[in-house]
Amino acid sequence: MSMMASPSLAERYLAVRAQTMRLCQGLEAEDMQVQSMPDASPGKWHLAHTTWFFERFVLAGDSRYRIAEPDWHYLFNSYYQTVGPMHARPQRGLLSRPTLAHIHAWRARVDEAMATRLADAVDPAQAATVELGIQHEQQHQELFLTDILHAFWSNPLRPAYDAALSVQARPCAPLRYVPGREGLVEIGHAGDGFAFDNERPRHRTLLGPHALANRLVSQAEYAAFVQDGGYRKPPLWLSDGWAVVQREGWTRPLYWSEDLTAQFTLAGEVALLPDAPVSQLSFFEADAYARWAGARLPTEMEWEAGAQTLPVAGNLLEDRPRLPQSAVGEGLLQMYGDLWEWTASPYVGYPGFKPLPGSLGEYNGKFMNGQWVLRGGSCATPAAHIRATYRNFFPPHARWQFAGLRLARDI
Ligand code: AVJ
Numbered sequence: 001m002s003m004m005a006s007p008s009l010a011e012r013y014l015a016v017r018a019q020t021m022r023l024c025q026g027l028e029a030e031d032m033q034v035q036s037m038p039d040a041s042p043g044k045w046h047l048a049h050t051t052w053f054f055e056r057f058v059l060a061g062d063s064r065y066r067i068a069e070p071d072w073h074y075l076f077n078s079y080y081q082t083v084g085p086m087h088a089r090p091q092r093g094l095l096s097r098p099t100l101a102h103i104h105a106w107r108a109r110v111d112e113a114m115a116t117r118l119a120d121a122v123d124p125a126q127a128a129t130v131e132l133g134i135q136h137e138q139q140h141q142e143l144f145l146t147d148i149l150h151a152f153w154s155n156p157l158r159p160a161y162d163a164a165l166s167v168q169a170r171p172c173a174p175l176r177y178v179p180g181r182e183g184l185v186e187i188g189h190a191g192d193g194f195a196f197d198n199e200r201p202r203h204r205t206l207l208g209p210h211a212l213a214n215r216l217v218s219q220a221e222y223a224a225f226v227q228d229g230g231y232r233k234p235p236l237w238l239s240d241g242w243a244v245v246q247r248e249g250w251t252r253p254l255y256w257s258e259d260l261t262a263q264f265t266l267a268g269e270v271a272l273l274p275d276a277p278v279s280q281l282s283f284f285e286a287d288a289y290a291r292w293a294g295a296r297l298p299t300e301m302e303w304e305a306g307a308q309t310l311p312v313a314g315n316l317l318e319d320r321p322r323l324p325q326s327a328v329g330e331g332l333l334q335m336y337g338d339l340w341e342w343t344a345s346p347y348v349g350y351p352g353f354k355p356l357p358g359s360l361g362e363y364n365g366k367f368m369n370g371q372w373v374l375r376g377g378s379c380a381t382p383a384a385h386i387r388a389t390y391r392n393f394f395p396p397h398a399r400w401q402f403a404g405l406r407l408a409r410d411i
């Protein structure tokens with residue numbers, strides 16, 4: 001039996017902050033400045049916003065701590081209306097000042113103050129806010145990678161985030177359907193471990209007879225949909241999805257080349273990998289593919305019931321990200337890691353949902369309209385951050401995330 005104590009809050013705080021810095025390795029100040037579209041943020045902004053979160057929600061309540069740059073709170077508040085006004089999201093790329101060096105210095109100062117603070121006894125409410133800040137920083141680690149990938153894709157030189165990343169083309173398991181649980185099942189988070197408010201309360205839900213595909217949809221399978229004219233057949237699409245296809249001229253996944261031979265990844269431009277999962281899809285594309293394949297997307301309840309008994313293991317972020325991999329093995333594969341999975345479920349509160357009290361109640365609850373739930377985490381999701389009950393969410397047209405799909409069907 002291991003005699004190692006679990007890491008303290010202070011140790012986990014510092015480890016997660018250091019992990020953010022590891023993701024910056026190889027990036028230049030210019031890379032960190034780019035905002036390639038209104039929905040994406042500059043890398044520099046992610047570094048500052050996560051720091052703001054700790055300064056505003058933890059340190060600001062401490063009379064021994066001095067906020068050196070109160071004006072920065074306007075710049076790096078994301079969407080907390082009850083905290084105060086904020087700089088417009090689409091204009092984050094205009095913030096050449098403070099410089100990247102200033103933001104690094106701010107991070108160091110906040111880390112020092114946090115370490116001092118966490119060396120003393122912290123009351124449970126403060127500890128919960130620090131924990132939320134840690135989980136928040138982990139969410140932004142994924143968003144950082146997602147946005148830098150989009151920024152590099154937007155540059156005609158198509159620079160690689162990490163040219164040394166291994167690109168493997170290995171075969172994946174044949175597509176199989178695994179029957180899921182039926183009847184009343186419990187989903188949602190209960191107990192002591194961390195969970196966001198949107199994962200609670202644990203409650204019962206009714207599942208019909210269904211089966212989940214054993215793995216994610218592959219690039220070869222998705223290419224067959226494209227070649228079959230999938231993006232030109234209105235009956236395959238939801239009405240709003242078809243409108244986006246028309247308006248934006250979608251003909252293939254966001255990062256695929258027009259001739260369907262290449263894709264843009266964190267390793268730069270590489271060949272399509274037929275057996276690796278198709279990624280950077282919107283809900284609309286995932287839904288249309290499922291219809292074309294004679295299947296459907298799983299509901300989030302079906303997904304969670306399938307994942308509940310599996311160990312949380314897969315291609316998740318440890319030190320540096322790896323590309324999504326092909327799936328090998330038996331049973332349900334890739335439930336965790338590789339890519340987030342779009343579900344058929346709209347993002348709404350569970351029965352009895354209560355947002356956190358105060359300003360942090362703005363964290364998740366106010367986004368519960370017009371978005372869809374994704375499950376399972378991706379190659380950019382920190383391994384210590386994901387669990388069976390975790391609910392990610394994005395609008396149905398969003399297609400720059402590390403997101404793909406798994407098929408499901410009624411049986
Ligand atoms: C759950 C990924 C949709 O991107 O706004 C970051 C995560 N929440 N800061 C988002 C989040 C607060 C959130 N998503």
Ligand code: FE
Nearest residue numbers: 049078136140
């Ligand atoms: Fe945030």
